[in-house]
Amino acid sequence: MTVNYRVGVDIGGTFTDIVLLGSDGTIHTKKVSSSVDNYARAIVEGLVEVFEETGLSGDVIEEIRHGTTVASNAILEHKGARTGLITTKGFRDVLEIRTLRMPRLYDIAWEKPEPLVERRLRRVVDERIAASGAIEQALDPADAEAQVDALLAEKVEAIAVCLLHSYANPAHEQMIAEIIRRKAPDLPVSISFEVLPEIKEYERTSTTVINAYVMPIVARYLRALRGGLDRADVPARLLLMQSNGGLMTSEAATEKPMNIIESGPAGGVVGAQALARSKNLPGIITFDMGGTTAKAATVENGQVTRASEYSVGGGIMIGSRLLTGAGYLLKVPAIDLAEVGAGGGSLVWIDAGGSLQIGPESAGSTPGPVCYGKGGVEPTVTDANVVLGYINPGYLVGGAVKLDGDKARAAFEEKVARPLGIEVARAAHGAHLIAASNMIRAIRSVSTERGRDPRDFSLFAFGGNGPLFACGMAESLGMTRVVIPPSPGLFSAFGLLYADVEHHYSRTFRRLTRKADLAEVNAAWDAMAGQAQHQLEAEGFTGANAKIVRAAALHYHGQTFDLTVPVPDGPIDAAVMRQLEEAYGQEHERTYGHRAGPDEPVELVSIQVVGLGIRLGGGVPENVRPTRAEPDAPPPRPAYFGPDKGWIETRVVRRSDLGEPTMGPLIVEEYDATCVVLPGWRASLDGSKNIIIERV
Missing domain, CATH: 3.30.1490 (Dna Ligase; domain 1)
Known part of the structure; x- marks a missing residue:
């Protein structure tokens, strides 16, 4: 029987995760450092390495499913296309007036973010359509041509068109679109009636502009990725994860890239939803912690909570939904996530008042944590976990990344422990607890702040660092059950394979x-x-x-x-x-x-x-079989569990060793993640190889 494969690829700030799923249920996984200068390169090179390790070839890949941060990064870094906007006379400044919502109450120093289209590239036409769709003042074609010519003279790379009440009658927008396509047939154009034919001027204008702003960036990225795949003899079709948890073709993503702005975090939530349904879990809170951020979402009765709009580039997405307005508003359906700037690469620092702080700045993949030995000098959360004995310096990413525990310890001694006048272990444990408390804020914002009691939910943890923190966070929240899926560090990529x-x-x-x-x-x-x-x-x-x-x-x-x-x-x-x-x-x-x-x-x-x-026969076989061999379990090692418990000689096990319920403290080491089971908790495997950790 011929075995065909589908690929899930998720790009993170530190690692790019690749999962190959065969039609027979076999899984091949790969974790490689992200190539920030060209994200497509890490994907292609990672696939080539998988082919070398497994003996597979590109022609057995039928589909590649991809979650990407390319579009959101373009907005965050203000590196999108030079964009022009044509709008109705009197509405030139909608992008700056916005909705008068303030993300920080009583903060008179807060400033709105700069519009994605500078004022001189915002042109107006003297026309008016009523809310009923009736034309009150017809559009003069000569006026429209003059405004298009003015933008073309400015060498814009994309044009957005958003006229008043065009959702009720798009005739004038269609006229302008025809003029643009006649004068500049290759120029990306974003028309509000095609993008978002709905009321509310700022929301419609902002969404249309964002779509135009990232169109050339996404198109170039997808062309580069397609070219790299073709050169690697991988002709498979490419599907992109949307912010709402569904997939779209690369061709559709090129036309409406607004739908993939927050595609990165969606895959893990979709995978968690599928497993929650299969295990009849009525409620789970997903917790995804990587190298830069941690994200939380809820799945109730098998349904993911979605938001009808969200802000991009507004900083950490957490807290009351009344405190909006910080970023660029995008009115498209998206999985409702809360996010905090706490990940393995988050910097540990002391503020002017002498208090220990975590993030939101991150060491990223370059230079990375101090223990990576790539030139990093500021201690990070990963360095803290190495000092505490939770992470094995010789077995990160299956041993492909070697860590220097002595450098991590020395950095904590110099930058944290000595200034605070405490021992290194307590300093590292304090950093670990502060990181956990920051992430608990995200979990509370999707539970208690929305009328849900987290004690009624299971905590579903994944990401490279999620299983390491999950047990302690559940204990703080009064939750009694934690679920760690197979390949947790690659689960966002694996979750892509469940999506429709x-x-x-x-x-x-x-x-x-x-x-x-x-x-x-x-x-x-x-x-x-x-x-x-x-x-x-x-x-x-x-x-x-x-x-x-x-x-x-x-x-x-x-x-x-x-x-x-x-x-x-x-x-x-x-x-x-x-x-x-x-x-x-x-x-x-x-x-x-x-x-x-x-x-x-x-x-x-x-x-x-x-x-x-909907894929014929479903997305993922019931019995998946990872092909990566588990190494021999390393010997026990000391791990620090706080000043009350101190250093404890802790057993280190493989996932397969949990066939019988085992009491903590335990450390479960895997290729892509490390799971810490605290004293007083019990770990076991269910029929699908999920680790179930329960409070005793």
Whole structure:
């Protein structure tokens, strides 16, 4: 039997993770240092190394699924395309006025981020379309041409077009798009009606501009990656992870890169969702800690929590959703994550008041932690864990990365322990606890701050550093169960293999539910479903492999903010409208703690459709078999568990050694991660080789 393979690739700030999954359930894994100057190079070189190790060739790879930070990095580093914006007269400064939301209350020193389009590249046309779609002032083609010519003279690399109320009537935007394509046929163009045909001017303008800003960057990256794969004789098709947890083709990602801005963290959450469903876990909190950041999300009753919008480049995404406005707003569906700047490479430092701090600055992959021996001089969280005996200096990434424990200890002595007047072990343990407390903030923000008790959830930990911290964090939160999946350090890449292709469509369609023309409502939803069906067919998904899911955003008449509820299949009639009203009332009460009376009118704000391309036979075989051989278990070593317990001679085991329940303290060493089991906790394996750690 011929074995075909699919590949999951996830780029992190420190490592690039590669997982090859065979149709027979075999798994090959590889972890290589990220090539920050050209992320595509590490992917291609990593695949070539896997081929050399396994004897496989590129022609057995049928599909590559990729989570990337290229688009988000372009925004964070302000290295996107030189972008021009054409908008309606009087709305030139929407990008700067924004929504008047402040991320830091009472901080008069806070400054808004610089707009992605400088003012002189924001041009206006004298036109006006009403909210009803009626043309109040027609667009003068000569005026439109003059504004396009002005931007082309500025040598812009992309143009965004966002006119007032174009979601109701796109005629003027389409005229401008035709002019641009006639004058500069190869110039990337982002039209708001095609990107986000919804109300709210800042949200629509910001999303359209972000899409244009990263289009050339993403296109160049995907061309470079495709070229590298072709030279390595890997003709497989390329799918990109979206921020919402679905996949899209590389061609679609080139047209709408706004959907892959936060693709990096999504894969692990999707994989955790699949395992939670298979294990009938009603609620899990995912905890993903890598080299730079740690992220948390919730999965309840098999469903991932999603946000309808989020900010890019606003710093750490944590805390009240009322404190928004720090970054660049992007109104696309995304997995709802909380993030803190704490990872293995986070710097440990002492502030002016003499307090120990962790991050958010990171040593990254270059120079990396002090123990890497690449020139780093500032101690990091990884250095602390080496000093504490948690990490084996000779077995990071299966021994491919050798660590210098003496350098880590000396750095902590000089930069932390001596200034604080404490011994090195206590200094390192303090750094470990502060890092853990910072990450607990992320977990609280997706649980207690949203009305969920973390004690009712299992902590699902992965990432290169997640299993090392998970047990201690669960103990602090009062949680009694931790789950560590196989290959936890590569789990974000592995999670990509569980995802389906998804295409999301939405448009503003404001109607009172009790007065809506049902024929008009059905026609609008059918048209959008047809658009999704056409896209799926073009990508080879037909019949049972194509599924259409509908949703609606509603609010009580007069409200500003809306909530989204699912819409049942079949024609929309009066009974379905009543169901939507009731579903909205229940969601309103769940979210805000109250609902209006039955006579309060409900307004349909927007209609939404998701087209799902489902892989025949499912995504991942039930019994996966890692091919990487486990090494012999190293001898016990001393590990420090705080001033109360001190140094304890700790048993070091392999995952397979946990066939029988084993009491901590334990250290589980694997190729891609290290798991620490505290005293008072018990570790065992379930039928799928997940490590289950429970409080005794």
